[in-house]
Amino acid sequence: MVKLVKLSFATHPVLLLVSAALLMLMSSCAKKGYYGMGSPAGPAEERVMGFTEDETTALPGATTSGKAAKSRTSDPKRAKRRPAASGLRAGYADDNKQFNYFLHFLERYGSGIPHYPLSIKERIILNVKDRKGKSVPNADVTIYSGSTVLTSGRTYSDGSFLFFPSEYRKNLFRYKAVVRTLQGRKKISIDRQGRRDIEIILDVPRKLPKSIPLDILFVLDTTGSMGEEIKRLKKTIEIMNLNLISLPSKPTVRFGMVLYKDRKDAYRTKVVPLTGDLDEFQKALSTVSASGGGDTPEDLQSALKEAIQNIDWNKDGVRLAFIITDAPPHLDYGQQYTYGNASIGAKKNGIKIHTVGTGGLNIAGEYILRQISQYTLGRYIFLTYGEKGESEGGRPGSVSHHTGSNFQTDKLEAIIIRFAKEELNNITGKGAAEDDEYFSAEKREDEGGMETLQKLFDLAVSQLVDYSSIMIPGKTPAAIFPIVYNNKSLALHAEYFSEQLALSLSRNKTFTMVERADLQRILEEMKLQLTGVVPEDKAVKAGKLMGAKMLVTGRLYAKKNRYELFLKLLRVESGEVLSVTKARIDRTLGLSE
Secondary structure, eight states: OOOOOOOOOOOSHHHHHHHHHHHHHHHHHHHHTOOOTTSOOOHHHHHHHTOOGGGGTTOTTOOSSOOOOSOGGGOHHHHHHSOSOOOEEEEEEOTTTTHHHHHHHHHHHGGGSOOOOOOOSSOEEEEEEOTTSOBOTTOEEEEEETTEEEEEEEOOTTSEEEEOGGGSOTTOOEEEEEEEETTEEEEEEEETTSOSEEEEEOSSOOOOOSSOEEEEEEEEEOSGGGHHHHHHHHHHHHHHHHHHHTSTTOOEEEEEEEEEOOTTSSOSEEEEEEESOHHHHHHHHHTOOOOOOOSSOBOHHHHHHHHHHSSOOOSSSEEEEEEEESSOBOOOSOOSSOHHHHHHHHHHTTOEEEEEEOTTOOHHHHHHHHHHHHHTTOOEEEEEESOOOGGGSSOOOSEEEEOTTTOOOEEHHHHHHHHHHHHHHHHHOOSOOOOOOEEEEOOOTTSOHHHHHHHHHHHHHHHHHHTOSSOOOTTEEEEEOOOEESSGGGHHHHHHHHHHHHHHHHHSTTEEEOOOTTHHHHHHHTTOOSBSOOOHHHHHHHHHHTTOSEEEEEEEEEOSSEEEEEEEEEETTTOOEEEEEEEEEEGGGSOOO
16 A cells, blocks of 8 residues: 655745645644544534434334334334424435445445345446437437347436446446437447446437426325325425426426335325326325324335336336335335336336435435435435524535535425426426536635635545545545646645645545655656646546556636636546536635735
8 A cells, every 4th residue: 555645746935834834734633523534424414415323223124024113103213303393395315426425325334224236336327419419318228248138228318328337247348338219329339447427429310209298206105104295295286287387398297196005004005197187186196194004114115116017107208206205115025026126127217216215214214215216317305394404594614515506405396396397408408507516615714724725625525536436445546636727827826725635635535645756757757737728638647657546636717706626536547537526715715915
């Protein structure tokens, strides 16, 4: 293992002083307990991500014995997390976006939770576009090894199709993908060791229906503890429909339900077919009530079988399912059709499954719901009951995370509308694009500038790691390519931020930083200047010469009142970009002019 050190970029007297100050800051941070960005998330972070550490010990409901657990209404964890105050609010986790984080989540909790394996450790995303660069939804994709069909399915609204090589033999390294539409076909080769994101351009324009079909199916747990969720759905279904049919794309909207309880309840499953008649759907919804249950797990797997095999989904539009439950599924009934089969069937038919964990859902339930949503390119949504989110008040911090419109929590119906709009916009290209995601650092009187910057860079590095499109093992050799800039006046600021970035990277347990004292010589030999544009292949070559497997690069811009810094995590072996992030930094946090 290469010794843990930081690269030295300091060539200016001011920066030598900065380096010394950073060492003092490291000592101060260690005493205050600020280190450990690569360690398991703390309680606050885990609450945002949808799980807490204390739920991983007893794992209530995660039994395979088939014997009834204690009543759900008497479960102290459920009672604690479901206050009397109403107002269902929701946040969500996109486990395909934060893919490396999700892989470590599965690894961390999988050994203690009964589940069916979905082998997604290796993931390749195919993106199908027409000759004008527009996404091609509902294209048929088939993956071959030689003449053997490995998997097939339909592209989602953004033209994407997920292929998981880890589901197949380890000695298969070359594949063939064939994409078919009514307008034509395209064949490409895939290298298992190659890029994780592959674009397939068809030679013909795409063809879309005049009115895009939009199917929304609720797979709804109707046992005794689900009364508030059912009540909320009844109250908001009309506003959901109104928002969707009023969109510029004028979609043809249908709603349906698969209701489920458990064995020995009033029913095991009940299907309300997809219908475009809102009155008809509301009439069926009005009869739904919460009852039954008792043991914590419910029969979600029977409901998923109905949803995938017995629902008449549209063939040329958007297909969304929302599982809403506060309990894990029974895995002890010996069912031949499992949630794993349902996930595979949904992906094959281009059905995106979003999963909603409500109330006292334990880690066993969350684990399985997140498996399902990730495999089908959906998201895991977690509900709260009247709690205030970070965006609803309180003292502002020096560093904040902005996701689109600074989204933190919202009502469940707003998230459903939001996700449906995203799908339609993927197809039509219409609708205002949301602000991109970024971190923001501002000067605070009660906090030193370097302390603020360390918070910023710690978060930025953690996001680069979490959002990586491949799994990154701990202690992976990594290097920083000095931050480049578009104006020579930014040279000192770029070196200063490079030092801060190096410190954060060295503290993250995912990486072991490599030492190359002759970095400057490498740059000179390669005739690389830090002004202007540095080609990524040149930066990757420098990373190889330094002995790194991962490389972090950055580019700095000056705006009116702030700096903007774009960071990328590159895989040195292939040169591909694994993740990106962006930071907006108050000018007062840079070096004094």
